[in-house]
Amino acid sequence: MIRRREILALPLLGVVPRAIAQNFHCGILVVGAGGAGLAAALEASAYSDSVVLIEKESFIGGDTLYSGGFFNAPNTEFQNRKGIKDSEEFYLQQITRSANGRGNPKVQTKLAKEAANTLNWLRKNGVTFGDEIYQIYGSGYRRSHKPVTALGSSYVQNLAAACLKNGVSIRTSTRLESFEVLPNQRGFRVTISSKGVSSVITSRALILCAGGFANNPELIRRYVPNLNFKYSDSRGTGEVLQRAIEAGVQVENMDAVECIPEGSILSKYSARLYAMAPGTVFINEDGERFVDEAATRKTISEALIKQGAKRCWTIVDIRSVKRLDKSQQKNLYRAYFAGQVWKNDTLEALCKDINVPFEKVKVSFEQVDPRHRPSVAPFWAVRMYPWIHYTLGGISINEQAECLNKFGIPIPGLYAAGQITGSVHGENRLGGNGLTDAFTFGRIAGKNAARWIKEN
Template identity: 25%
Template sequence: MAFTSPSTSTSCPAAPTPPPPLSAQSVIIVGSGLAGLAAASQLVAHKVPVHMLDRAPKPGGNSIKASSGINGVPTRFQPLKDDTPGLFFNDTINSAGGVLLLRSSSDQVLLREQLIRTLTSSAGSAVNWLVDENGIDLSRVVQLGGHSRPRTHRGAGEKPPGVAIVSTLLGLLEKNPLFKLQTDATVTKVLREDEEVLGVEYTCEGDSSTTATKTEEKLHGPVIFASGGFAGDAHGLLAKYRPDLAGVPTTNQAREGSQPLLTDIGAGLLDMESVQVHPTGFIDPKDPAAQVKFLAAEALRGEGAIMLLENGTRFVNELETRKNVTDAIMRSAATTTPENTRQWPVNLVLDEGAAEAASSHLGFYTWKGLVRKTTVSELGTSALQTIQDYADIVSGRKTDEYHRTSFGSWTLTDVRPDSVMYVGQVTPVVHFTMGGVTINERSEVLDMDMKQIRGLWAAGEVAGGVHGQNRLGGSSLLECVVFGRIAGDQAAKFYQEHYATRLDDL
């Protein structure tokens, strides 16, 4: 089944509107993905008005496409009760790589560690907030690559977690009179005076009956940036910081990164060269050279899927970190370059048990023609032996030479030529940017001297330092909730202390 974005509250007006009076000032949120929605939810809970801007025609950002889940520990849904924030912290540190030790000042290392500690220590409360206060089902838990315990949550129904979370929060906000959303609104400048951010300028894309028009607008108030990363900025920031990724397909639509808007007013940057290449983006048989690809959710591998080379053999522990799995694919698979798109095709294979557990994903993937139902015989004799070996590993008859220990919902034990398989062809894809503007554990944007820029916060993929050189699956939605809520709380406090005083002086 296909999923669509929820409808927006308002689009930009076609003609200029007069500036609002000072009494109408709001906290401005740039971006309508999960980080922005989490911040907005906190702000309206504090009775603070919100004006959200998004340059896309529909809200939700990349968050609405998230398909694997959100990490949480400890929660009542986890099948194992031996997980702790400390274990999650250690897994995240191990995934983050040498950036915590090398090529960084001691201040940057300490900052990253504090951001990671904030992320992991808040994971349980983030999931509880979504479930208990917003009514979102996150009762299904799996173990993804790089994690030592099952802790990635999603719903048991048919909606992928990104759709479920974003649509629920947006629906609740749209009922609140303190919340206003404008789409087709592109921020062009951040207004900073006397060491404080005072608002933004933005271009409003309107549409009249005869012609499209653009209007220049200004908003005044504290600002939260939740505008996402730059993985789709192939000819801009991505080309500047990672030219080696030219030609590698992406899961992101072409869109400029927004970090330059913040560096223009003095914001620092952290880890901009740290770009995550996800190991599995689907190669569409109808358009194999497409530069933008659908992500093959890591949850598929979490539920038991394996990856096979063209010769039918396995080559990696499919639940290693994304970086390690990607490196193994690029090292082991043959490189192809259809229409100058650099690809490393491998087969992603699920049995009926794994497919059933991941049915909310498989329904969409098969509808799109990205996954096909077939039999082992179609994959060849070598694949039959490989799949039988894996089935023996799952059932405990063999140990895995690649040291995989979690097998999700795989149920096939005796493999025959007519055994049913679900197969899709995948390749590594540029997916996520770990780098961005520098923030602290209070989501405050810092300048190049690591000092706070007053009146400005950032949360989500626009910020850097939270993941180091490699992000664990399930931590992008978590980052959005944790730091989005922090930004909302901090901006609410700032607004009540500073803007209420200004209003009283009128």
């Protein structure tokens, strides 16, 4: 079990869990202690004094812990101070256009409507956001907010501390093995295991927040057979999603997978330059700009995959580097001194360093909007490889975060939030919407689970 004083040691903390007794009962059981699970547990604990949060890893945070921390929300006070005009309606238009007819329109509308409220909820629970507003890779607009420090771990530390203050029991190294719906809306019978010992929990409500399946090659081959590369920066392995399918939950959009242009699997350092769009240029080894950097993530990943064996690069100037936070800049310079990132005072010299034709790169740069064209020395370059980043398919939910059965009817007391769901993003996710989705529907799931218990 995690204690309040241990939260400050995240993310390096390895926690020795306490075993859960046989035939243990709780009001609300939350599975998965990433962003969605922490939000669900915290919101549920405001209405219920019997909330248990389990996590299969020895530490909490999930993919949120390793994220860049960008959170999309429209029409916020941060945007207003910068003179950025935005609205829920425009945000929703971009979400639905990006989804391309997939997903649940009511769920997408709920996301757009509640995003700013969730941002304020995060602030009330200790997350401090910087004044800068970003348009990141694949986001489509300047509405991405970021914590001042610690990026993704800022959310994890603050929400976990708030959970413990509210009496949430957090159990790490505890894996869900199976669950079944009890008759007459009496709740759920959940089999879990910890250190090889199995236990049974009964709960009145169950919230599934265990992430997607980006790091499960078997499931990727099953649902996306044409995707023939294997690297992933996600921790999602999809076993809870599989257990939900076995329990009769409906799924959708399972063939939709998001890939990103990450660095080499051999690099010890995460040197990400592609995320700071606009201001990046994507070129191949022939010096050709092979995609519009402001396109959707789906379009960019497809264009990168089409390059096949060709070496591909992200090129930026010092302005983009200065927009990185201190930890990201530190990793970038470490990668540079390790010979895994390239920097030079002129674009021509940089092209020579990475062995691409300068004359063709000049032509490619002329295609870029002059306002966003890299032009201030020094110039930086990093290799791009396609990685599986995020699975867009999963459990079908409604706007109340209720899980639907195969007939599209809500399953009483069963909720889901975050990457385990498939009703939000459709065929493409806007950059920065992953955390917005996780925290927003985590909150909704937690509140509605507690309400359902009181009413039933």
